[in-house]
Amino acid sequence: MTALQVALLGYGTVGKGVYQTIHQHQARIRKLLGREVKVAAVLVKDLSKHELPDQEVILTDQFSDILGIEHIDVVIDAIVGVEPGFTYLQEAIKKGCHVITANKEMFAYHSSTLQNLAAEHGVTVGFEATVAGGIPxxxxxxxxxxxxxxxxxxxxxxxxxxxxxxxxxxxxxxxxxxxxxxxxxxxxxxxxxxxxxxxxxxxxxxxxxxxxxxxxxxxxxxxxxxxxxxxxxxxxxxxxxxxxxxxxxxxxxxxxxxxxxxxxxxxxxxxxxxxxxxxxxxxxxxxxxxxxxxxxxPGAGMFPTASAIIEDLIHIDDKEYIPCFDEELSPVSSATASVWVILGKSAIIDLPDSVSIIRKIGDTAWLVEATEDSISAVKELPCFQLLGSVDQIPKVEKVY
Amino acid sequence: MTALQVALLGYGTVGKGVYQTIHQHQARIRKLLGREVKVAAVLVKDLSKHELPDQEVILTDQFSDILGIEHIDVVIDAIVGVEPGFTYLQEAIKKGCHVITANKEMFAYHSSTLQNLAAEHGVTVGFEATVAGGIPxxxxxxxxxxxxxxxxxxxxxxxxxxxxxxxxxxxxxxxxxxxxxxxxxxxxxxxxxxxxxxxxxxxxxxxxxxxxxxxxxxxxxxxxxxxxxxxxxxxxxxxxxxxxxxxxxxxxxxxxxxxxxxxxxxxxxxxxxxxxxxxxxxxxxxxxxxxxxxxxxPGAGMFPTASAIIEDLIHIDDKEYIPCFDEELSPVSSATASVWVILGKSAIIDLPDSVSIIRKIGDTAWLVEATEDSISAVKELPCFQLLGSVDQIPKVEKVY
Missing domain, CATH: 3.30.360.10 (Dihydrodipicolinate Reductase; domain 2)
Structure with missing residues (x-):
């Protein structure tokens, strides 16, 4: 079987991590995919600043060079910013390439467009690396x-x-x-x-x-x-x-x-x-x-991010589960209470009755519980929301 | 498409959780699987102790009754102990049923046998629920x-x-x-x-x-x-x-x-x-x-464990990735040092030179680093292995 041909957009920390990981774990990836993976080309902004370890790999500053290569199976986006990433990935998808991206800003803006376009062209979009680095x-x-x-x-x-x-x-x-x-x-x-x-x-x-x-x-x-x-x-x-x-x-x-x-x-x-x-x-x-x-x-870094990209690469051909968003999901009740720490001795006095004071926790700090209806009154005061159990927080004598 | 027919072995906490989850989330599961899921039969030890909410479901104390049902697609094992679970699952696999188990002891002993048998018969073995409950x-x-x-x-x-x-x-x-x-x-x-x-x-x-x-x-x-x-x-x-x-x-x-x-x-x-x-x-x-x-x-409990089983159920038809265990995995070097806390004032004196003392951390506690070669000397003393960074542990003046 012919090798899976990859084009890499960007050769910064993430790009280098992907390049090195593909080379270093070639045997492993071949076993998983049933075929070899080859980096065919790398796109950079400034040719004078980069050199690739492998002379056979095309190094270019023109995206058209990437598109011009006859068989690119997967385009990996390791650049930042909404553009030119968005344009490049659209073009890649239209040419029938799977795409994998680590570009969170671009993907936050354009994930629907890219995923719909990919579905039209029978390819997939991997984006594990856009969120929380190596955490899957x-x-x-x-x-x-x-x-x-x-x-x-x-x-x-x-x-x-x-x-x-x-x-x-x-x-x-x-x-x-x-x-x-x-x-x-x-x-x-x-x-x-x-x-x-x-x-x-x-x-x-x-x-x-x-x-x-x-x-x-x-x-x-x-x-x-x-x-x-x-x-x-x-x-x-x-x-x-x-x-x-x-x-x-x-x-x-x-x-x-x-x-x-x-x-x-x-x-x-x-x-x-x-x-x-x-x-x-x-x-x-x-x-x-x-x-x-x-x-x-690890939420970032060369190899954690490369890991997320390579795991996406292994799975480009996976069937996608169709999520069922339309189903009745019992939403978190809007009456759900949230817990807040309110600061300042005077602040606590003016709270409406609908905000219940749990207890004083420090000289100038009170723990209160607010419902969706009473939350606006809390937010007007110096306060921070609290996550986690309140059991471990010290108890202080109530002194109003 | 006909419903996916499930037989449930056991109707304790886990069995009930699975039964209830299948009923409660029928719409969701149907969308994911493309077909309905029906609990066709439940096996219990003592018929007098159990009653099912749905009268159409067969309740039996004979495994042969389960095997006798014409179309059982999946057998879910929610009983404990090596036997009779192991025998039941082998028979189910031979009959062409997928199996899903929450039975850790049985699976620790017999996972290879069951997985090989399943591969022979073109069915799968789900065992997410055997380890750490709801954690996937x-x-x-x-x-x-x-x-x-x-x-x-x-x-x-x-x-x-x-x-x-x-x-x-x-x-x-x-x-x-x-x-x-x-x-x-x-x-x-x-x-x-x-x-x-x-x-x-x-x-x-x-x-x-x-x-x-x-x-x-x-x-x-x-x-x-x-x-x-x-x-x-x-x-x-x-x-x-x-x-x-x-x-x-x-x-x-x-x-x-x-x-x-x-x-x-x-x-x-x-x-x-x-x-x-x-x-x-x-x-x-x-x-x-x-x-x-x-x-x-959550490592256990009715619904966390049921969750693991139902997620396995959704994926019974997935392709299995063939893991490549034969590859050169650089093993953790046997020279890797481990950190130990040694207790007792006198204990520390007799340590061989190959154990390096990091520092004293309390009146009667020392932090030491041992290599694979020197670890046996440490283990002879009152000690516990330490996980995590030592940076936050107090420093105490060394007094030998």
Missing amino acids: IIQTLKKLLNANKVQSLQGILNGTSNFILTKMREEQLSFSEALTLAQQLGYAEADPANDIEGHDAFYKAVILSEVLFGEQPVWEDTVREGIAEITIDQIDYFHSLGLRFKHVASLEKAADAIKCSVKPVLVSSSHPLYQVENVQNAINIEADIVGSISLQG | IIQTLKKLLNANKVQSLQGILNGTSNFILTKMREEQLSFSEALTLAQQLGYAEADPANDIEGHDAFYKAVILSEVLFGEQPVWEDTVREGIAEITIDQIDYFHSLGLRFKHVASLEKAADAIKCSVKPVLVSSSHPLYQVENVQNAINIEADIVGSISLQG
Whole structure:
């Protein structure tokens, strides 16, 4: 059988990881696919900056060169930004190529278009690498939890912001000092907005929403809050109460809409996201038969991302399960109570009766429970949502 | 298309969970499978003790009645013990039925026989429910991490022993008090040996070993230590050092053999198993491309186990990937150092030079690193293996 021919768009960290992995694990991949895999061509922006270990592989800065190659079976997208990735992948699909992408921003915008186009042309779109790096969350949701319906999901989907929050607490760094450290270590870009303001995590949540619910949340209705306002004093104070800040992306199927947020929340020690530190990613899902399941692993990096891409490559010919989004999924009741930590001595006094105070947990912190109806009153106060059990949080004498 | 006919062996907690799930999620399952699923018959030991909600379903205490039904597509095994399950499933396979089992002990003994027999008869064997309840670890290893080779695995695979260790620490209970509590709550059997001595976790490790490495560890060479000897004083002492006892099953592909152990180990707070509490299960795997990935979730219970079985049911017709166990997997080097906590002031003095002392971590506790060659000297002393980073463990002035 002829080799499976791959074209690689981009030769940065991820591109190199894919290239090396294909070469290093050739024997293994051949056994799994029943045929050899060959990187036929690599597209780069600047030819002068790159050299490939193998002289037979075409190195080009023109996408038309890639399309001109007679047999390309799979195009792997390891570049960033919505364009030119979106245009390239559309063209590749129209030419009959399977595509695999690690490009989260592009895919958050255009996943439907690409997947519909792929279905028309009888090819597949692999996108495991767009969310949480090496954690096989997309395939877990698509292939392993079919009988289950996932009702809600919470994830640490951005390693950079998680690294910053971890270092602020562990090393007593200010936000900007921790950001600088993240930049020095190569975790954060020169312009870190994408990570620390939650855009990157939001793109990933959007992609997960399509897999889970068959549709995206309304982008404008999404809460997206960054972590730049969090102070070391806040971190220390909540640490003394056994709570940690995590920058959490949440998805929930409510009765009328998909609720999506990316924001800093407080997490208690019983919650699976509590001990997810540094650049780790993790996802906790609530499914209606099995209950709560968590996955944790490396959210980025050369080989974790390459792993996700290569696993997609092994499975390009798999049959797709047709998800049944139309079914009556009992949505999380809009009356579901959420738990919040409210800060400030005076704040607590003006709460409406519909917000129930659980207890005082610190000098200036109260734990309250709000229903969907009373939540707006809570949100007007200095507050953070709390995930996890409240049992381990200290009890303080109530003093009003 | 005619309905998929299922026979259910056993109508205890798991059997009832499967029965109810099939009925409750009929619409969903029909969409996924393209046909209806019908429970045609249920086998029980004592007819007088059971009544089915649906009168059309055959309730019998004779397996021959099940085999006598003309079209049974799938036999689901929700009984315990090696026999009669093994005999029943062999007969079902020979009759051309797919089988799905939750019976870990039986499957640890006979997985090869059943899988070979199934291959001969063109049917499949689902066994997701045998390991870690609702956590889809078997399918993750079989379907999602194909290009990856897993080198080692560590898991909390028994919820009962984990519950006991958690309650001992949290509620300051003795081992026997915590065991009694587990029995009162229905987590532990009247005869708890299977859980607390590590037999149950060992069966699960054996099943995982076959999936990972294509073979079982040599049973006689397995270390299997229970948790009954752990005292509340030990738990408190190590808790003060930031360490927790976990009853951990480990698998590792060494150069010459598969190493398997089930034993109490100390876990530091950076390790994914540290915060796995109560009846939760979790598995941490080290794979050669992606790195370290963890899964956590409910390890037992009516619906988590039913979930695993129903997900297997959805996938009975899937193509099986042929794993390539014969490939050169760089085994974990036998020179790999392991970290141990050694107890007792005098113990540390007699260690051979090949054991390197990392540091003193408490009044009577030292942290040491042992290689494969020097490990026997460590094991002669009062000691526990340590998992996770040592960075968070207190430093104490060295005083020899």
